[in-house]
Amino acid sequence: MAKVNLGGIEIEVDEDGFIVDPTLWSEKVAQALASTEDVPTMTEEHWKVVKYLRDYYQKYNIAPMIRKMCKDTQVDLKHMYELFPTGPAKGACKIAGLPKPTGCV
Amino acid sequence: MAEELKKDALVQIDYKPPKKGWMDTPVEFRHGTYIYPARAKNLKYLDLPNPREWSPTDEDWKLPENWKEIVINGMKERLDKYRSFKVYMDICVRCGACADKCQFFIGGGDPKNMPVLRAELIRSVYRGNFTAAGKILGRVNGARKLTTDVIKEWFYYFYQCTECRRCSVFCPYGIDTAEITMMGRELLTLLGVNVNWVIEPVANCYRTGNHLGIQPHALMDMFEMMLDDIKDRTGIKIEPTFNRKGAEILFITPSADYFAEPGMYTCMGYLMLFHELGLDYTWSTYASEGGNFGLFTSHEMIKRLNAKMYAEAKRLGVKWILGGECGHMWRVVHQYMGTLNGPADFLEEPVSPITGTKFENAKSTKMVHIAEFTADLIKNNKLRLDPGRNDKLRVTFHDSCNPARAMGIFEEPRYIIKNVCNNFFEMPENTTREQTFCCGGGAGLGTDEMMEMRMRGGMPRANAVQYVHDKHDVNRLTCMCAIDRATLTTLMEYWVPDVKVTGIHELVANALVMKGEKERIVDIRGEPLKEEKGGDNV
């Protein structure tokens, strides 16, 4: 797997650019990932979603269902796509340093 | 996502065969048509051979040094063990009846996606190594040598087959190319050549009981949300039980039913139905997956993953098992479970506690399909239904490959749908029942990097949906498979964006009149019941 420079450190990423080791995540890394996902600047709202995802992941070891994510963050799906144009699963989860989900999803 | 693929990019299909013969046309790995390889950590977790980092686009795939010997020995072992494999290797007369029946050939035009040629990829090696004529005559006899290019070709084309078995319906000899694909994948697995979209769910399943790697506390979190939503929509508080010893029935469904949309609406349907019946049943946080990606890996893996169903049924002391709306799970349950994991003589022959109906067909596996269970309830007048609540939906039904061709379960889903909906329309005959077209993303192909091939393979199905959409204004595509609910959603977004995807028990949830419910003004998705059609955006 390839190593790329994200926010000043060398980090291993998978074929789609998701970081492989979620513990290497930092806000700087998030900033760098955001620029690859059509999010030019991380606003307070972006951080709210990203931090929610991190907390959820730390607690449950998995990304939340999209519906749950909207419900808990009070950001509706339409606005979620405005914030993260590449989508909540791909964009927001990638920026939050979560792995890609697999299975019947 | 499908949006990355330009709309109409796939309408032009090039059926012109390559200039050279098929043996002289090597594979070209183009993004969108192959799947990323399995991560080393997942292979290690499962004790599978040759964990390493590699990419299909690499020249050197880092195969084990004695890879040829491994493949030939692996073939020999399987030819001895599985009579079907040996027969399929010998009896094809290359009549071509199957050639244009595969959706990947129809939607893609690559001759190696004709079932007959897909099988020939492996048959040629069989001839070259296991038949006298092939050994002597070589190419004249359709035999060839095993090279790394052959392995690359196998990898490419055995992961462009969804093991859907449509081709087998048309073969006069009953050759089942899906089984040949399964053998090809088993042999590749011996070399450490497999895909992450299959192996990671398998590893997750081995660790947590389900594909998505959901641990018990996360599972509870999901259920809380669904139960809140049900209360919100119906006014009824449901309290299901988990891992409860002594329950009469254990219920097992794919994890995507409680962890993804639109599956969760179907899951809410199960919860509401069982509550309304007062069914003595339990969920399990261990047998928390009906699906079995072992089916897409090897027979050994099918057995390893499926063992949890009976183990949990035994531990909890239930009488029998009820299974949810999954596709390939039923292929495993129906065709392999009895032999691989049975006999389950600690269970009883399933009888519906509500109607007294004996499910004779489940005598050996002790596992009943939810469509049979619910159809039987309706037939015996045990449910109060208001199909008018689904009136904004104009519904069609996709027969999922495995329940259709492996189980022959055609009538029950239709019977349920017609009882819970007023507007039901069939797709054209040669695209339904045993001739159903695949969603294009089963058997481990349902991943984003495979998008071009998925949209191509799903095109014939999408075409049929387009037809009923144009003719009858259909806006919902019903199916009873978790892979379908995910892959058809993407397929519809690309080809027929006005159509949304639904499970059967989501429709049941809307129509089910529950004791003590409040007036229903929204459907189970939380959208107005009486909206004009077409406005049901999620």
Ligand code: SF4
């Ligand atoms: S239909 Fe059967 S016999 Fe004819 S080419 Fe296909 S696999 Fe061979």
Ligand code: SF4
């Ligand atoms: S099993 Fe399905 S996908 Fe595979 S070759 Fe046959 S028709 Fe094609």
